[in-house]
Amino acid sequence: MTVKFITDSACDLSRDILEKENVDVIPIYVSIDGKDFKDGLDITSQEIYDGMRQGKVYKTAQITVHDFEEVFKKYALEGQDVIHMSFSSGLSGTYNAAVLASNNIKENYPNANIEVIDTKAAVNGLGLIVKDAIEARNSGAGYNDLIELIKERSSKIEHIFTVADLDYLFRGGRLSKGAAIVGNMLNIQPVLKVDHEGKLQQIEKVRGRKKLFNKILEIMDENADDLDKQTVALSHCDDIEEAEKLMEMIKERFGTENFIINMMGSAIGAHTGPGTICVFFYNSKNQS
Numbered sequence: 001m002t003v004k005f006i007t008d009s010a011c012d013l014s015r016d017i018l019e020k021e022n023v024d025v026i027p028i029y030v031s032i033d034g035k036d037f038k039d040g041l042d043i044t045s046q047e048i049y050d051g052m053r054q055g056k057v058y059k060t061a062q063i064t065v066h067d068f069e070e071v072f073k074k075y076a077l078e079g080q081d082v083i084h085m086s087f088s089s090g091l092s093g094t095y096n097a098a099v100l101a102s103n104n105i106k107e108n109y110p111n112a113n114i115e116v117i118d119t120k121a122a123v124n125g126l127g128l129i130v131k132d133a134i135e136a137r138n139s140g141a142g143y144n145d146l147i148e149l150i151k152e153r154s155s156k157i158e159h160i161f162t163v164a165d166l167d168y169l170f171r172g173g174r175l176s177k178g179a180a181i182v183g184n185m186l187n188i189q190p191v192l193k194v195d196h197e198g199k200l201q202q203i204e205k206v207r208g209r210k211k212l213f214n215k216i217l218e219i220m221d222e223n224a225d226d227l228d229k230q231t232v233a234l235s236h237c238d239d240i241e242e243a244e245k246l247m248e249m250i251k252e253r254f255g256t257e258n259f260i261i262n263m264m265g266s267a268i269g270a271h272t273g274p275g276t277i278c279v280f281f282y283n284s285k286n287q288s
Helices: 015-020 045-053 065-078 092-110 125-140 144-153 166-171 177-185 207-221 240-254 266-272
Strands: 004-009 025-026 027-033 035-036 060-062 083-087 113-122 156-162 188-194 200-207 231-236 258-263 277-282
Touching: 004 125, 015 025, 015 125, 025 065, 035 065, 045 200, 060 266, 065 083, 065 092, 083 092, 083 125, 083 144, 092 113, 113 125, 113 144, 113 156, 125 144, 125 156, 125 188, 125 231, 125 258, 156 207, 177 200, 188 207, 200 207, 207 240, 207 277, 240 258, 240 277
Parallel strands: 004 025, 004 083, 083 113, 231 258
Antiparallel strands: 027 035, 027 060, 156 188, 156 277, 188 200, 231 277
């Protein structure tokens, strides 16, 4: 029986691909005006970004233990081996909820084979890991080999991103109002990353989009020497033109041929806002 993959809606890999490859996606919750919506089911990323431009403020909430238990129980009853690839524990409590749910199911179904992996990743960083896992499974890799592969990929994934409007970081509680106002006036855009603990951190600040993209290329060069052989992924918050511009710069500098570009889901996008651009690749230089 084929290993069952599960992830959550923080994964930006195309839903068409995930459905075709029989990967279950458990939705994160998005709320506004006291109403809860399931990401990707009851509300779309486009609706969220359109709303943010109108001044609406969205909040997100982690997947509940009960939500995970419902899915895990289904496959435990079928005797299906399960691997759940989770959104970074450094950015959400979703991973901890999945672990608790898995433990609860195993108490009631001792033969259940459920592995919950903290990918330390988000959006298309998580998407790249899921893509590699699918390819390995389709090539015949077994359960334990797949777990090892996913953990290895999770240890090397790099996230580099920037936001177009600092006011969204202020609304999300990650920046002071004064810093947001001054930064926007001076056209300052932060370069941020998700570190290898899965937590968000700022690398530096750059003035202007051109300098910003050049800085992203420098960071990529510092962390990988095989980008011509990798699939590089990009996520954007309703700004495909800028994402494609950065893609062309990556292609020209590193000779990269394979790309994935998707609109970012709400798990991160609802906090960073329209115009956010992210790049994901595997570190091949600086692993400790």
